[in-house]
Amino acid sequence: MTEARSADVDRADPLDGDPRLAPFFGSAWPKVLAFHDMLVREGEIRGLVGPREFSRLWERHLLNSAAVVPFLPTEGRIIDLGSGAGLPGVVVAAMLPQAEVVLLEPMERRTDWLTEVSQALGLDNVVVRRGRAQDEHGQLTADAVTVRAVASLDKLYRWAMPLLRPGGSLVALKGGRAEDEIEAAKHVGRKLGAGAASVLEAPTIEGVEVTRVVRVVREAVPGVR
Structure with a gap:
């Protein structure tokens, strides 16, 4: 077997062609599949996806991104911080067209x-917008903010809370240390109007590791709109 052929085998994703994917994504499936194909063709070349990620593109990236959708509003404005390759933002947009x-x-x-x-x-x-969260404070507000693999929760509070309307939610994809991050960030969060943080389990399809989501609602802060 040639080296090139070995690389192809290593990149094989066991969920490619899985019949459960289309029903899971529903009406968003054609767009999510097209996004997947764009990532496969151009993700590595453009520095968006590491070579080891192709064998788990569905599980670790696309299904993981879709896991936040049940915790987001179906209408209004959602901001995806540090969108990068478009995870989870592009998947969210495909699944929440309103x-x-x-x-x-x-x-x-x-x-x-x-x-x-x-x-x-x-x-x-x-809407694609170039900038950092800090630069948008006072300029841009949203009903929800999503974020994936960008920073620890204390930093996310500083970046996201000023972007949220009272009652809006920060929905962050987090791993096994979610509770530790919540505890470490609680004082910062309180000062910025963050309510109690909840760790939620977000299953996708059977056999795929359950995604953990931290959801925090911004409460009203006296003197701040």
């Missing part, structure tokens, strides 16, 4: 990619 999804990303090459993806997939509900 919501406006702002893909906020500071790197130009990534915003170029996100613009290409949203146009190729016909995601009319996507």
